[in-house]
Every structure is written in C-alpha cells, then in structure tokens.
Amino acid sequence: MTEFLVEFFLVFMVIGAIIALETKDLLSSVISVGAVGVAASICFLLLGAPDIASTQLVVEVLTVIILIKATIRHDLVTIDGDREFFGLTVTLAFLFVFSLFGLRAFWSLPEFGTPGIERISAAPSNNYISSGFKQTGSSNILTAILLDYRGLDTFAELCALFAGIWGALAIMRVRSRKKKTGNHDEKK
C-alpha cells in the first residue's frame, strides 16, 4: 500500500515539475513548485519520517513566500523561447546520455523496502536504533543523532546556513561603503 501511495505522489510530483518549468506565467510556476514540495512532504510522512515532513512543510511555505515576494513584483513579462539551437541540442544529448547511465545505475540498486541496515549488521544505524535510547535518553532517535552522536556535523551545517544568509545580506546591501576620503564612485 505504501509503495503504491509513494508512486502516486511521485507521479504527481513529476507532472507538477513539468508544469512548473513549462508554463509561461511565473506565479503559476512558483505555485506549482509549492505543490511539488507539499507532495514531497506527504511522501516523507508515508515513509516514516514525521520530523522531516513537518520541516519540509514549513520550509516549503517560506520558499513560496520568498519566491513570490522576490520575483512577482519585478517582472510580469513572460520570456518565450529556449536558448540557441546548437547549445540546446548539445544539452539535450547530454541529458539523454545522463539518463541512460543513471537508469542503468538505478536498476542495479537493491529492491525498494530493503535498506542497507538489514544486510550490514555493523552499520552505525543499527547501533543508534538499538542503544540510542539507553545512551542518550532521547526517545526520538533522530534527535539523538542530530544533537548527540553527530552534533559537530549539525554545527558545521548550521555554519553553512549562516554563511549563506550572511552572503545574501551582503549582496542585497542597498548602500555601498561610506565614502570618507575621495569619491571614486561618483566620477563614473
């Protein structure tokens, strides 16, 4: 049952992605991507990951708000057509070859529903599942991994997030440096 539902939502996501990329109106594209993200959130819920489902939902709402706020008020003119013919042909050929190799690789994966922790008994996840509650006292194993076993990883990832937002602030700064001596900028 779960496989069927996940396949259904994946087909929905594929259709939504195609609509998002091919429609002319930017607002429709952004809302289609929002629908794709919500479908991904439902998939996470079906696959036994409620924490990720809630995070994905919140981030999705923020994403749609940011994209609408950033794009819609600027440009309602639609841009038609693709890139030049030669470049487009080369890109599509590359995508075709990439798909062939990728599908070949994906068919060699183990069957859906048999994770690696079933085959490899020394995998760290087995230790986390069996003794995570005893060792850390956290009933949610995900929290135990994030904040205890792999806390340094979490710290580094949050540093990356901080750097990204800091870079965005630096790019969006309205006024450039205060000119105290000389005014080179005004000569231009």
Add this chain to the structure above:
Amino acid sequence: MVYTLCFILFVIGLYGVTCKKNIVKIILGFLIMEYSVNLFLILLGWRKNGVVPIVEPDTVMEYFKTMSVDPLPQAMVLISIVTGLGTLILMVALAIRLYQRYGTFDITEMNRLKK
C-alpha cells in the same frame, strides 16, 4: 519503479537548470533537483512495514530493533532541507541584483562584458 520515478524528477530539474532562459525557472529547477535527492535518500532507508524511529513508553525494544526505518539518512536530510533554504535565499538575492542591473530575468540578455 520508485527509484526510477525519483530519477526522472531529478532529470526534469536538470533540464530546467540547463535549458531555460528565465533565471527564476533555473532556481525552480534547482529546487526540484533538491526535492528529488532528499526523497531518494529517505527512500533508501525505508523498510517494508517499518515503524517511525521514535521510542514510545509501550514500545517493545526487540520489535523496534528489527522494524525501525533507518534514522541516519533522515538526520542528514533534515539538515539538508534547512541548508537548502539558505542557498535559495542566496540565489534569490543574486537574481534580484541581476534584475536591478540589467532590467530583465533573461540570462541571454546579461552580456555586458561582450559590448
């Protein structure tokens, strides 16, 4: 079948990044690729009839050990989603700056170095 659909979603995102002219569509292509990669990692850790990795007061530990889904990819994807929001904000900031400079979102018009 599920993995193949996930890969098709990734290829659609790659098509958007490489073939579209509008810079907003390129950002949307990045977002679609991100969803597909996150979903693929979660799919790899799923177990048939698996239970959520949360220990409740009435959980039998022996059953939980053999039936819980893999929590490690979930921890990675959780942080990946949040970091994706940061990169999205960075991309949108760059797009707005480019719009202010060139007056359009069309990337083929952004060729001031040529003139």
